[in-house]
Every structure is written in structure tokens, then in C-alpha cells.
Amino acid sequence: MSGLKKYFDQIKPLFEEGGKWHAFQSIYDGFGSFLFVPETTSKSGAHIHDAIDSKRIMSMVVIALMPALLFGMYNIGYQNALAAGKLAETSFMGMFVFGLLAILPKILVSYIVGLGIEFAWAQWKHEEIQEGYLVSGIIIPLIIPVNTPLWMLVLAIAFSVIFVKEIWGGTGMNIFNVAVAARMFLFFSYPSQMTGDKVWVAQDSIFGLGYTLPETFTEATPLGLISQGLNSNATLSDMILGFIPGSIGETSVVAIAIGAVILLWAGIASWKTMASVFLGGIAMALLFTATGSTPIAWYEHIVLGGFCFGAVFMATDPVTSARTETGKWIYGFLIGAVAIIVRVMNPGYPEGMMLAIFFGNMFAPLIDHCVVEANISKRAKRATNK
Amino acid sequence: MANVIKLRKGLDINLKGRAIKKKVECQASKTVALRPSDFTGIVPKVVVREGDHVLAGDALFVNKQFPEVKFASPVSGTVKSILRGERRRVLSVSVEADDKLDYRDFGQHDASKMDGNAVKQLLLEAGLFGYINQLPYAISTDPCTTPKGIFVSALRDMPLANDFEYELEGNEDAFLAGLKALNRIATVHLGVGAKQTAKALTEAQDIDLNVFDGPCPAGNVGVQINHIDPVNRGETVWTVDPTSVIFIGRLFLTGKVDLRKTIAIAGSQIKEPAYADVLEGTQLADILNGKLVATDHVRIINGNPLTGERATLNDYLGAHTSEVTAIPEGDDKEEILGWILPRTKDFSVSRSYFSWLQGKNHEYDLDARIKGGERHMIMSGEYDKVLPMDIYAEFLIKAIITGDIDKQEQLGIYEVSPEDFAVAEFVDSSKLELQKIVRQGLDILRKENA
Numbered sequence: 160m161s162g163l164k165k166y167f168d169q170i171k172p173l174f175e176e177g178g179k180w181h182a183f184q185s186i187y188d189g190f191g192s193f194l195f196v197p198e199t200t201s202k203s204g205a206h207i208h209d210a211i212d213s214k215r216i217m218s219m220v221v222i223a224l225m226p227a228l229l230f231g232m233y234n235i236g237y238q239n240a241l242a243a244g245k246l247a248e249t250s251f252m253g254m255f256v257f258g259l260l261a262i263l264p265k266i267l268v269s270y271i272v273g274l275g276i277e278f279a280w281a282q283w284k285h286e287e288i289q290e291g292y293l294v295s296g297i298i299i300p301l302i303i304p305v306n307t308p309l310w311m312l313v314l315a316i317a318f319s320v321i322f323v324k325e326i327w328g329g330t331g332m333n334i335f336n337v338a339v340a341a342r343m344f345l346f347f348s349y350p351s352q353m354t355g356d357k358v359w360v361a362q363d364s365i366f367g368l369g370y371t372l373p374e375t376f377t378e379a380t381p382l383g384l385i386s387q388g389l390n391s392n393a394t395l396s397d398m399i400l401g402f403i404p405g406s407i408g409e410t411s412v413v414a415i416a417i418g419a420v421i422l423l424w425a426g427i428a429s430w431k432t433m434a435s436v437f438l439g440g441i442a443m444a445l446l447f448t449a450t451g452s453t454p455i456a457w458y459e460h461i462v463l464g465g466f467c468f469g470a471v472f473m474a475t476d477p478v479t480s481a482r483t484e485t486g487k488w489i490y491g492f493l494i495g496a497v498a499i500i501v502r503v504m505n506p507g508y509p510e511g512m513m514l515a516i517f518f519g520n521m522f523a524p525l526i527d528h529c530v531v532e533a534n535i536s537k538r539a540k541r542a543t544n545k
Numbered sequence: 546m547a548n549v550i551k552l553r554k555g556l557d558i559n560l561k562g563r564a565i566k567k568k569v570e571c572q573a574s575k576t577v578a579l580r581p582s583d584f585t586g587i588v589p590k591v592v593v594r595e596g597d598h599v600l601a602g603d604a605l606f607v608n609k610q611f612p613e614v615k616f617a618s619p620v621s622g623t624v625k626s627i628l629r630g631e632r633r634r635v636l637s638v639s640v641e642a643d644d645k646l647d648y649r650d651f652g653q654h655d656a657s658k659m660d661g662n663a664v665k666q667l668l669l670e671a672g673l674f675g676y677i678n679q680l681p682y683a684i685s686t687d688p689c690t691t692p693k694g695i696f697v698s699a700l701r702d703m704p705l706a707n708d709f710e711y712e713l714e715g716n717e718d719a720f721l722a723g724l725k726a727l728n729r730i731a732t733v734h735l736g737v738g739a740k741q742t743a744k745a746l747t748e749a750q751d752i753d754l755n756v757f758d759g760p761c762p763a764g765n766v767g768v769q770i771n772h773i774d775p776v777n778r779g780e781t782v783w784t785v786d787p788t789s790v791i792f793i794g795r796l797f798l799t800g801k802v803d804l805r806k807t808i809a810i811a812g813s814q815i816k817e818p819a820y821a822d823v824l825e826g827t828q829l830a831d832i833l834n835g836k837l838v839a840t841d842h843v844r845i846i847n848g849n850p851l852t853g854e855r856a857t858l859n860d861y862l863g864a865h866t867s868e869v870t871a872i873p874e875g876d877d878k879e880e881i882l883g884w885i886l887p888r889t890k891d892f893s894v895s896r897s898y899f900s901w902l903q904g905k906n907h908e909y910d911l912d913a914r915i916k917g918g919e920r921h922m923i924m925s926g927e928y929d930k931v932l933p934m935d936i937y938a939e940f941l942i943k944a945i946i947t948g949d950i951d952k953q954e955q956l957g958i959y960e961v962s963p964e965d966f967a968v969a970e971f972v973d974s975s976k977l978e979l980q981k982i983v984r985q986g987l988d989i990l991r992k993e994n995a
Contacts, residue, residue, distance in 0.1 A: 162978065164879055192918060196883035198876050204963075204980035205970040206850040207558070207704070210891035210898055212917020213974055214884035216924065219897045285919045331921025331975070363755070425897040433859040480937060482925035529942050535955040542777035 167191055171290035185281035189288040213330075216427055217290040223421040224297050224472065226414035231407040232258030234469045235305050236369060239338045240402050242378060243370035255371035261361050262407055265300035268309050275297075280325050290322065291330030291337070291478075298472060301408025302465065302513075303345060304358035315341040322370045342513050354509070356383065359404035370503055371449040375387040380405045382464045382502065385455055386509035398462045419471040428475035431487040437461065439495025442535045453503045460499055469512035470495070479520040483530040490526050494519040546749070549739070550772050552759025554933040556894060560850065562909040563867070564809035564818040568710050572834050577619050577638035577826035578628075579605050583864035584616065584675045586684025586991070589635045597624045602649035604672050604800035605638040605697065606624030611688050616673025619804040619825040621647040622643055637861060640828075648801040648949040654728035655946035656797055664729045671802050676789040676864065680767065680776050682991045683984075692731045692783040694774055697724070698755060699746050699787045700738035703849040703967070707809035707867040710743045711820060717745035717789045723794030724749050727785065736769040759933060767965045771934040776960045786865055787983040808862070812850070813910040814871035815839045823862060830858035842874040844913045850966040850978070875912025880957050883916070891916075894930075894972050928979075930971040933956050936961060938969060942979060943987030950993060953986060963987070 173180045174187040191197075192214070201208065227394045236254025240246045269426065273292045281288045299316060323340040324333045357377035362372045381391035381403055393403045401411025409415075422428035443456035453460070460466065474480060474494050483488035494515045501511025554791040556620055574973065581589035588859075590609040591957050593599060599622065600940045604615035628636040651671050656664060666917060668674040669688065679686035686692075699709045716834035727733050728751055737746045747754070753772055755762040782807055785793075786807050794804045804825035811818040823832060827846060844934045846853035850870055854863065862869065864927040892900045901908075928938035936957045944952035963980040970979040 161879065183577070193884070194881055195878035196878075196914070196916055198878060199915050199916060200844070200874055200876050201915050202855075202978075204852075204978050205967050206844060206846055206853065206855065206913045207560075207911040207971060208915050208917075208974045208976065209895070209974070210883075210893040210916050211887060211895040211972070211974045212976065213919065213920050213923055215895070215897055216974055218791065218884045262976065287920075289920060291923070296888070331923045387750075426895055427897070427924075455617065466730070477925045478923055480925070484926060527940075531937050534657075534937055538775075538777075538957055539956065542779070 162307060163399045167194070172440045182282065185278050185286075185288055189278065189281075190285075213290050217293040219425050219427050220294045220422065220443065220472070221297055223418035223425075223427075224294075224301065224376055224408070226417040227301060227411065227468065227472075228297065229399055230411040230414040231301060232262055234410055235261045235361050235407065237402060238378070239362075239369045239372070242360050242372050245370060245459075253368060257361070260365040260368065261305055262300055265303070265307070265312060265407075268312050269299050269316055270296045272313050273320050276317060276320045278455055279485045280329070286329070289330040291324070295320075295337040295341075298408075299341045301427065302338060302342050302406045302468065302473075304353060304435040305361045305407055306358045307345065307352060311345055311352060312347075315344040316345050329479055332407050332523070333478060335393060336476050336516060339473060339513055340522070343517060346513065348450045354383070355379065356515065376456075380507040385507050386502070388454075391468060393428065395459070395462075398459065403463075406465060406468075409465040412462045412467050415471050418424075422471065422475065428471070429477070429480070429487050431484065432475045432480055432491040433470055435488045435491025436495040437472050439492035439497075440466060440470070440499050441495070442492075442497040443499035447499065447503045459462060460502070464502070465512040466498060469498070469516055473512075473516050474519060479523060481523045481530075483527050485527040486523070486530045489533070490519055492521050493522060547737075547754040547756050547846050549756045549758060549770075551770070551918075552757060552763045552772075552933040554930055555762055556972065557702065557760045557909050558892065558929045558968075559906065560704040560852075560872070561910040562811050562812070562813040562815055562818045562870075562872075563705055563818055563908075564707070564811040565901075566708070567819045568807070568818045569659070569810070569817065571819050571821045571823050572831040574642065574824060574827040574831045576625055576639050576641050576828060577824055578717050578828070579608060579616055579618065579826050579864065580633065580861060580863040581616070581635050583866075584608075584685035586682065587614070588677065589616075591627055591635055591638060593624045593627075593628050593638065595624050596628060599624060599640060600647050601804075602651065602671055605640070607732070608685075610723065611891040613669050614685075614688055614866035615672040616671065619802075625947065639861075645802065648803070650800050651802070652800045654800070655728075656722065656729055659726075661730040664726050667796070670725075671796050673792055673796060673926045674791065674800060676709060676785070678784045678786075678865075680782050680784060681768065681959035682987045683767070684987075684991070685731045686781075686783055690781040690783075692905055693780050693949075694753075694770075695727045695731050695733045695734065695783045695791055696766050696770050696773070697733060697771055697784060697787055698736040698764050698766040699741060700736060701737065701867060702764035703851045704759040704761070705809070705811040705868060705870045706849050707807070707820070708743055708766075709867075710746070712788065712791075712807040712867070713743055713745055717743070717793045718756045719798060720745050720787070721749060721794065721852065722797045723790035723792070724752055726793055726797050727790070728752055731783070732757050733772050734769070736764075736766065736773075737913045738764065744968070754925060762931075762965060762968050763933065763941045765962075765975075765989070767960065767962045768909060768933055771936070771960055775935070775957075778954060778959060779961075784883040786867070788867055789865075806867070808832075808866070808868075809868035811868055812846075812870035812872045814873060815911075825862065825864060828858075829856055829860050829862065829869060832862065833858060833871070835870055836841040836964030841978050842877050844872050845872045845874070846870045850911070851971060852964045873910065876916040878912060878914065878936055897972075915975070915976050919977060920931070922975050922977070924974050925970055927974060928966070931968040932965065934960065938966070942966075942977070942982055943981050948989070949989060958986060958990060
């Protein structure tokens with residue numbers, strides 16, 4: 160590897176101020192620190208540092224998302240074959256590769272557009288490239304329906320990266336979760352492509368894999384059916400394992416649970432936030448079941464739709480969540496409760512998680528403010544009591 | 546029985562090369578120097594000229610703002626040079642030592658027969674007063690302040706730090722005399738570690754003894770104050786490092802300013818980490834002579850790796866420094882794909898690395914690399930996990946970065962010193978220079994309040 164390192168050091172002057180390729184300095188730096196641990200040593204303060212950095216953290220989150228992504232690929236193929244009535248004759252690999260081909264363009268588009276903006280912005284601002292989009296870039300394809308057109312994805316990502324993240328100052332300064340914002344953009348700009356019964360099952364075969372479904376084919380998500388007062392025939396085990404139509408990565412509770420274990424074990428996601436989202440959701444679902452406002456059981460509310468995915472991967476985003484330990488409990492509970500309220504009280508929105516996280520993000524600074532204010536007034540009281 | 550305070554937050558970093566309890570010889574220094582920058586916050590005015598002859602205990606420079614605060618020469622000899630840096634700032638005043646040290650005699654004193662003012666006058670006169678620090682601002686103390694308490698922490702728990710109990714051996718009387726003298730000025734609160742058993746610590750008379758049981762930074766005097774008697778706006782406390790207590794005690798017992806101290810020479814780049822008796826202001830080249838494993842790619846630190854100051858062999862031992870450490874610089878290391886490879890040799894509190902498999906007693910050979918790029922604050926709660934104080938660290942840091950002075954005051958900036966954030970700076974995944982940020986915040990605040 161030493162040769163590569165030497166080569167990297169050799170071409171460095173080209174990218175520096177006045178160099179031929181200075182316009183690509185952010186890309187050079189980005190790849191340099193991607194390949195090699197930066198050799199910069201501390202200049203002030205502590206001389207030693209923990210090996211953790213934001214690249215490692217973001218990589219762990221991406222790893223934690225892998226089970227949900229892989230299952231999502233499989234489920235795309237599975238839903239397509241199921242709809243075509245040819246489940247028995249389709250091989251596991253056939254379904255998986257079909258799903259892979261269906262989602263790959265979305266992931267590519269997501270990273271090319273998102274990271275492209277990120278690189279350009281870093282170059283313009285003379286900053287280092289921030290890793291935040293590594294995570295958003297994989298979450299966004301996972302929280303949209305499989306039939307979302309790529310051009311919509313491009314618009315949504317460009318909008319959210321620029322207006323929700325970069326103009327605030329980049330990763331760490333944004334108020335709203337980038338992935339949630341991208342989905343909100345799609346949801347409110349193109350509602351017909353984000354909801355209903357035409358979008359959840361891939362309809363065309365790709366390279367001879369999968370099956371082309373008739374134009375008239377429709378299939379709604381279980382939550383969609385329930386909100387229209389219909390019965391979903393999905394069994395509980397399907398809901399937990401994930402063999403139901405839905406946004407690509409959100410269907411399998413099992414795959415998400417594996418991700419949750421990774422995040423909690425590595426200490427990256429806050430267990431307090433995660434637990435309190437579930438607590439809030441369960442409490443609100445129980446309340447609605449008791450009053451008879453919802454036809455399904457509380458546990459079905461938790462396993463259906465984007466609740467688990469949102470709780471594990473999106474509510475726990477440290478930047479947009481509450482930052483005080485007490486605040487995390489309130490923040491999570493609020494998200495869980497609001498998600499169920501939106502679902503149950505508003506038939507127009509069969510899924511409430513996206514809005515709940517958006518509201519949660521909005522209230523997070525206020526929650527923190529109240530918690531910190533308590534500390535401040537305690538200190539003030541201590542001073543005057545003397 | 547002393548008051549035991551249990552602390553849960555914090556982190557002990559186990560570094561390779563801890564000093565063993567044995568004393569090694571150091572080359573006797575021909576030239577020693579006192580650096581005004583070791584006494585944070587003072588503006589020095591040099592009161593000697595090159596070529597002057599001074600006795601040990603004579604003032605080399607004074608605080609321009611309070612000329613009664615003198616800084617004593619550690620040796621007798623001839624003033625060799627007054628080194629100035631940018632804008633003629635005094636960097637150091639060096640003295641070429643006589644073969645035999647002559648001390649100025651300040652006379653033996655029995656502190657129990659003196660009042661606080663007399664003790665203070667003697668310390669000022671003997672040039673030791675400047676060794677006392679204060680909160681707020683974490684600076685060399687202002688002689689006009691009346692402290693509500695004087696805090697001494699006998700626990701040094703930073704990585705590779707000097708074990709004070711070892712330093713105390715043979716200096717028990719001086720330490721007790723020092724405590725007794727300070728106690729005349731204001732109540733002395735002595736903080737000791739749960740594992741410290743030396744009689745001079747546990748049986749000191751008439752003082753408030755508190756035992757701190759917890760990981761680093763439990764030994765930080767700022768952390769201890771936060772648990773014993775937090776500093777409120779408008780109040781001042783004095784903090785004295787235990788070595789300076791010994792200096793003060795010697796003054797009362799012998800009438801001399803005797804600035805010999807025991808330091809630890811530690812770190813993975815030291816051949817045989819051990820202790821040594823040296824004089825204040827000894828040149829590091831004399832201390833480290835023949836002791837370094839290598840001379841290239843080594844970081845020499847005047848102090849410990851968390852709070853110390855980067856140094857070269859030409860620098861002089863810091864006035865508040867209790868150890869000199871050397872670790873690998875790491876600028877020649879090549880590690881690929883750090884974001885994904887296991888990197889088992891690296892230490893991390895995060896379980897995304899495998900340090901948790903190595904057990905608590907594994908010693909790490911950490912280098913000076915930052916190991917990541919500086920980012921905005923991303924993760925939450927990182928600082929709070931290692932800062933055992935009733936302070937919202939993240940919010941305080943943000944208030945300092947944004948220059949919001951009201952918020953800083955409300956969030957308790959008067960209670961902190963930069964070293965309290967050392968462990969937080971270590972664990973910070975966003976790699977912010979927290980100690981520098983806090984220092985700048987304190988300096989600005991001090992200017993505003995002046």
C-alpha cells in the first residue's frame with residue numbers, strides 16, 4: 160500500500176492552491192482521508208485522541224442499515240413475484256437480484272447527486288467534506304416506494320441537501336433530518352407517487368428478471384388499507400419478517416432490529432431516544448385501542464409502516480434530536496406518540512412517522528432549552544441563596 | 546471519617562510507559578529558567594538585568610498589574626538571558642546556576658502564630674504566591690481577592706501522571722506545614738483519591754478532607770470544587786497544586802525557597818520510565834538526556850499527554866508540571882481505511898473498535914495523531930460522559946464558540962478550567978480543540994469583566 164500512499168503524496172501539490180487541479184481539492188482530500196487515516200497531529204490541548212471519528216461513526220450506521228437494505232432487495236423481488244402469482248417458480252436469487260437491480264439506480268443517484276453537491280459545497284467553502292451524507296444517502300432510497308422515478312429523487316435530494324443541510328452550515332448544524340426532509344419533499348410535491356396503491360410493488364421486469372405486471376395492478380400497504388377502513392390480510396409474522404409492501408427498507412422488523420442491535424452495541428444511537436420512541440408509540444396506540452379509534456392492535460401499529468425504521472435510524476440522528484439526556488426521553492416519546500396520532504386521527508396520512516420525526520426535530524431545540532434552563536436556574540438560585 | 550464522593554463519569558486511559566517508583570539521576574542543570582507563561586494570566590515585568598547575580602528566592606520577574614506578586618528564582622547564580630518573543634513578550638528568564646546554591650533567608654515561621662494576611666505577605670515576599678491559581682478564569686491568582694476556600698487536590702489521575710504519594714515521601718512535614726499555612730488564609734479543602742493512604746494526606750489536621758472515588762478527571766481540582774462548594778458568580782476560590790503546597794511548607798519550615806520537586810519521566814518513548822528529583826525550570830534536555838528511545842517522530846510533552854504542553858528539548862520544565870512525557874508523534878504512521886478496519890491496537894471508548902476486548906489493564910501506545918477531521922458537533926452526550934460536573938458541557942462550549950457571554954455565565958463558565966475538558970477533548974469524535982476553546986472563552990470573559 161505504501162506505493163499508493165507515495166503516489167497520493169506525490170500528486171498533492173497539483174490540488175493545492177495554484178495547482179492545476181485545485182478545483183478538485185475537496186475530492187482529493189475526501190479520497191485521501193477515505194484511504195488513509197489522516198496523519199495530522201494535535202497542535203493544542205490533548206496530545207492523544209480516541210480513534211473514533213465521524214467517518215467511523217457514519218460507516219457503522221451504514222453497516223447497521225445493511226440488513227434492512229438486503230432484505231428490502233429481496234422483498235422487492237418477492238412482492239413482484241407474489242403479485243404475478245409466480246412465487247413458487249421464482250428462485251431466491253432471482254428475487255434478490257431483481258430487487259438489487261431495482262434499488263441500485265436509486266442508491267447510485269442518491270450518492271451521485273448528494274455527494275456531488277457535498278463535494279462542490281466543500282470546495283466552494285474551503286471545508287473538508289463531511290461524512291453525514293454517507294448515511295442520508297443510503298437512508299433516502301430505503302424510505303421511498305420502489306416505483307419512485309429517479310428524476311423525482313434527484314430533485315428531492317438536491318432540495319434537502321442544499322436547503323435543509325448545507326445552507327445551515329452542513330452536518331452538525333442542520334435542524335431537520337436530511338432524509339426526512341427529502342421524503343417530505345417527495346410526499347408533498349408528488350403525493351400520487353408516494354402514496355396510494357400503485358407505487359409499492361415493482362411493475363416491470365428488469366433484464367428479463369422479475370415479471371411485468373398488468374397496468375391495472377394495484378396493491379396498497381397494510382396501513383393504507385386500514386386507513387381506508389379495509390382489512391389487511393397480512394399476517395403478524397409477515398409484518399414482523401417484512402413480507403409486505405411498503406417503502407423499500409422499512410418492512411422487516413427483524414432486519415431493522417439487527418441494525419438496532421449494532422447501533423446500540425456500538426453506542427452510536429442513543430438507547431434512550433430509541434426506547435422512548437417505542438414507549439411513546441405503544442402508549443398512544445394503547446390509548447387509541449382502548450377508545451376504539453383504531454381497528455388494529457397496538458403491536459401492529461409498532462411493526463407496521465415506518466415506525467421501527469424511523470425509531471431506530473432516523474429519530475436517533477444525534478444532530479437533529481434532543482442533545483440533553485433528559486431531553487432525549489421527551490423527544491423520543493413525542494415522536495412515538497405523534498406518529499400514532501397522525502396515523503389514527505388523519506385518514507389522509509396512513510403513515511405518521513415521517514411527520515412525527517419532522518415535528519420532533521422542530522421541538523428538539525425547545526426541549527433542550529427547557530432542560531438546560533433548569534440547570535441555569537438551579538445555578539442562579541445557588542448564587543442568590545448564599 | 547472523611548467525606549467520600551463517588552464519581553461515575555470519566556475515563557481512565559491506560560498508556561504504555563507509566564513511571565515505576567524508582568528515582569533516576571538527571572544531569573544537574575547548569576541553566577534553569579522561569580517562564581512567565583506557566584503562570585497563566587499574568588503580564589510579566591522583568592526586575593533583573595542580564596549579568597545580575599541573584600539568590601534562590603530572589604524575584605526574576607513580577608506581575609506588572611500587581612508588582613507585589615514576585616516570581617522567585619529557583620537557583621542562585623547569574624542572570625544569563627531574558628528571552629523575548631513576538632511583541633517583546635517575555636518567554637523566559639534564565640539563570641546560570643552557581644556551583645553551590647545560596648538561598649535568600651526569609652526566616653522560619655510558625656504559621657499557627659500568624660494571621661492570614663501575614664502568611665500572604667510572606668508568600669508574596671518569597672515569590673511563591675504566583676504558584677497559587679484561582680477560579681474563576683483558571684489563572685494565577687489576583688492578590689486582591691479573598692478566597693472562599695483554598696482547594697488542593699492530591700490526586701493526579703491523568704494518563705502517565707506523577708503519583709503524588711510517591712512525591713510526598715520525605716516531604717510529609719513540608720506538605721503539612723504548607724496546608725497549615727494556607728489554612729490561615731481560608732479553609733483548605735484537600736481532595737484525595739480513594740486509593741491514597743499516605744498519613745500526611747488522610748490525617749492532615751484542621752482541614753476539610755474529601756475522598757474522590759472515580760475515574761479521571763476526578764483528580765482535577767475543578768471537578769472537586771464542583772462537588773464540594775461550586776463557584777458562584779462573584780466568588781473566588783484558590784487552587785494550589787500539591788507540589789506548590791510542599792514549596793510553601795518548606796518556606797515556613799526552613800525559611801528558604803526550595804523549588805526541588807519529584808517529577809515522573811514517562812511514556813512509551815522513554816527507555817526506563819521512572820521518577821527524578823529536579824529543580825524548577827530545569828532544561829528538558831538535561832532531564833531527558835539519554836532517556837529517549839528515539840529522537841525522530843517523538844513528541845515531548847511538558848506535562849501529561851492530556852493537558853501538557855508540546856515541548857522541545859530546549860524548553861524548560863513548567864512551573865506546574867509534575868511529569869515530562871514522550872509519546873510517538875505518529876506523523877510517519879500509515880494506516881489505511883481507518884473507517885472500517887478493526888484497528889485493534891487503537892484505543893477507543895466506542896465499541897466500533899475492539900478495545901473492549903483487550904480488558905481494562907491493557908496498555909496502549911497512543912501517538913499524537915488526531916485520527917480524524919475536525920467537524921461540527923455531531924454526536925451528543927460525548928462530553929457529559931467524561932465530565933463529572935454539574936455542567937452542560939456541549940451547551941457551554943457552543944456558548945463560548947458563539948461568544949454568548951450571558952449564556953456562558955449562566956452555564957457555569959466560572960466553575961471550569963480548560964483541563965476539565967481534557968478527557969472530553971480526547972473522546973470527542975468531532976475532534977474539536979476543547980481546551981483551547983475554553984481557554985479563549987475564559988480570557989475573553991476576563992477582559993470583559995475587568
